[in-house]
Amino acid sequence: MRRRHLLPLLAAPLGTMIATAANASEPAITGHHPDEYPDVLDLRGTPTEARPPSDNPISVFADLGAWHAYALPAAPTEYGGFTGPLYIAEEYPWWLSKAFNRLTLADADNARPVELAADPAPRIHAHPGRLSQSFTVDGLRVELELRFASDRTAFVRARITNRGRETRRIRPSWGGSLLRHTADPVQSAPRLAGTASGVAVEFAEVRSTWSFFSTETMRFEVRHRDQVTTAVDGDAYTTSLSEPLRIGPGRTRxxxxxxxxxxxxxxxxxxxxxxREVFDAPGRHTENSEKRWSTYLRRALHGVPADRRRPAVKAVQTLVTNWRGPAGRLKTGGITPSISYVWFAGGLWSWDSWKQAVAVARFDPELAASTVTTMFDHQRDDGMILDCVFYNDISDGGGNWNERNTKPPLAAWAVWEVYRHGHDRRWLSRMYPKLTAYHDWWYTARDHDGDGIAEYGATVDPGNATDEAVIEAAAWESGMDNAPRFDVDAGVTVLRNENADGELVGYSINQESVDLNSYLYAEKRLLARIARELGHGKDARRHENEAAPIAAHIREHMYDPAGGFFYDTDIVTKRPLTERGRGIEGAIPLWTGVADDGQAAAVRDALADPAQFATTVPFPTTSRDNPDFDPEAYWRGPVWLDQAYFAVAGLKRYGHHVEADALSARLLANADGMLTDQPIHENYNPLTGARLNAPNFSWSASAVLLLLRGE
Known part of the structure; x- marks a missing residue:
């Protein structure tokens, strides 16, 4: 016989359980308590198919790096259950059920159901760190709260309070059914099994590179604290408490x-x-969750005006939901681009990670450090950091793992910001040689003419067997995949990079990019700062000495004085490629501090010009007057919020605060859904503000948080 835990409790709202457990008063309104931020993101929805569409319209909640997530019920028929879960089959998101483990109640004396849907005003909410439902019906108050206890486990506390004058006997049960895919091998993969403590979903092995991965050890399992019995009928099950609950007047079970x-x-x-730990002390786990989220909000909301705190909380919630703990080839936890987009849910990208770490460092420096470390876990012997890593690498049959290119060098910025907020000197010391190896790699593998000015390019890889593939990888390496400056018909060609022994070490394209070399300049300055912090004075002087000529080169060769803007240059003539039009990369020299004051003022004028970059939502990736401008074509016009942040911060760096603040405010006001409960998207239409591409996008959330903090 299992130990019984159904102890009577005094009736109290579920939100006050922490105070009850700790024998303390309810938390005061502080501006950073989770209770103050209900429903910053609309999490209501019910799936109809096992496989979500590419852009999942149902936003979800996860925490602590879990690989499964939940939403709130959208229909009364689903009350008592939390939508899903959405689980990541190693790399791809799938719905397990509409609501796999739905609680239902019945009066044990007359078998009459307690209809939760009969409550005319149910309270169903998402707060930072928890989902909750509360119903007052049939003389009972029924409250459910879902939180996460670890990167593999969520827990639910359900409280049933008798509001009447007579003792009630209530029989709880739980039930649900699988959402099956329509075709094999995925259709046959899951199967239900009853267990001694609840129910489990077991999986057959499926290795479908572009849709679903599972092994025979993968499992979803519900465990109950109290004695239950489970009956399975095909794809459906019912779990029942062995004995009904006896609840006295005014009492809670x-x-x-x-x-x-x-x-x-x-x-x-x-x-x-x-x-077992949750069952022994659920109050402690609830309290730990509440304290952690209060700390997140207190730190994240520093400097955020009161009327802008809700979108800032939404940004934090987005980042935490996209956090995945160690699994498969991912040795360390990190933050994926979006759990809501099929190709972004199960992998980590390098420059996404750098930008996300900078924002996360503001509220959780340890998670930020992990977000950086996880990419360096896979650093190659030559120093290169991979473009993206997933649960499965190529040898496992993974198709998303990519070593054809890296991404722009923002790692030193991320490391310094994490250190600045977390003060972990040992971590900084471990990261420094890794950073220098990565930085030096750019000059051995991506500096075709050896002049200290690098190019985007590609690795020696079977996937880069043609010039077309190399140019594709080089554009990916820039992060601006289809930007007009990388069009083949604009004159982009491939160059072979060989070492002193004549061995092929990589490829470059025939242009030296202004953003890349501005980033590398900033990296040298940051590496010098890190070296000084660690007492490596000689290294610091070397990095500083190497930075100065890069800045001079960018100012002299990559700036067009006639037009007042920065451009990529031809690798041979060093001429600015003005004929390819203006792109937002021309603002990066302001963010890194490369531009002189006159150049910065000219770029400011372009950024503040409605005919160029001051669109309805400012900072399109391609200037509005560029012949290749397309407001919905990924990097040929839409507004990407990381680039918007770089532009705003760059303007502020040169003292142009009026323009920076006005453009930032316009962006936040005109980007659809930004100030409401809609998800933060990958990018936005600069003319209409419409949301584009992946919802709940992490680096956009990072940029939003930094903009709202005024950084």
Whole structure:
């Protein structure tokens, strides 16, 4: 017989359980308590198919790096359950169920159901760190709260309070059914199994490179604290509490269960341990979650005006939901671009990670450090950092893992910002040689003419076997995949880079990019700062000495004085490629401090010009007067918020605060849904403000947080 935990509690709202457990008063309104920010993001929805569309319209909540997530019920028929879960089948998101583990209640004396849908005003909310439902019906108050206890386990606390004058006997049960895909092998992969403590979903092995990965050890499991029995009928199940709850007048009884999604037997054992810990002290886990989220908000909202705190909280919630813990080839936890986009849910990109770490450092320096470290876990022997890494590498059959290129060098910025907020000197010391190896790699593999000015390019890789493939990888390496400056018909060609022994070490394209070399200039300055912090004076002087000629070159060769803007240059003539039109990369010399005051003023004029970059949502990636401008074509016009942040911060660096503040305010006001409960998107139409591409996009959330903080 299992130990019983159904102890009577005094009736109290679920939101006050922390205070009850700690024998303390309710938290005061502070401006950073989770209770103050309900529904900053609309999380209501019910899936109809197992496979979500590429851009999932249902936003979800996850925490602590979990690989499964939940939403709130959209229909009364789903009350008592949390939508989903959405689980990541190693690399791809799938819905397990509409609401896999839905609580239902019945009067044990007359078998009459307690209809939660009969409550005319249910309270169903998402607060930072938790989802909750509350119903007052049939003389009862029923409250459910879902939080996460680890990167594999969520837990739910359900409290049933008798508001009447007579003792009630209530029989709880839980049920749900699988959402099956329409075609094999995925259709046959999941199967239900009853367990001694609840129910599990087991999986057959499927290795479908572009849609679904599972092994026979992958498992979703619900464990109940109290004795239950489970009956499985095909794709549906019912779990029942062994004995009804006896609830006296004004008294409360609590049910606790966990929901774990695991990949390996070791994962499963850790999840069992977590479940036992939750069952022994659910109040402590609730309190830890609440304290952590209060700390997140207190730190993140520093400097954010009161009327802009909700979108800032939305940004934090977006970043935390996209956090994935260690799994598969990912040795360290990191932040994916978006759990809501099929290709972005299960992998980590390098320059995404750098930008995300900078924002996350403001509220969780340890997570920010992990976000950086996870990319360096896969640093190659030659120093290069990969473009993106996933649960599966190429040898595992993974198709998304990419070593054909790297991404722009912002790693030193990320490391310095993480250190500045986290003060972990040992971590900084570990990262410094890795950073210098990566930085030096650019000059051995991407400086075709050896002049200290680098080019975007590609690696020696089977995927880069043709010139077309190399140019594609070089554009990916810039991060601006289809920007007009990388069009083949604009004159882009491929150059072979060889070492002193004549061995091919990589490829470059025939232009030296202004953003790349501005980033490398900033990296040298930051490496010098890190070296000085660590007591490496000789290194610091070397980095500073190498930075100066890069800045001089950019000012002299990459700036067009006739037009007052920065451009990429031809590798041979060093002539600015003005005929390819203006792009937002021309603002990067302001962000890095390369431009002189006159150049910065000229760029300011372009950024503030409605015919160029001061569009309805400012800072399109291609100037509005560029012949190749297209407001919905990825990097040929849409506004990307990281580039908007760089432009705003660059203007401020040169004292142009009026323009910076006005353009930033216009962006936040005109980007659709930014100040409401809609998701933060990958990019925005600069003319209409319409949301484009992936919802709940991490680096956009990072930029929003930095902009709202006035940084």
């Amino acid at each position: 609590e049910l606790v269960w966990t929901e774990s999604f695991t990949f390996t037997t070791a994962d499963r054992e850790r999840a069992r341990k977590t479940s």
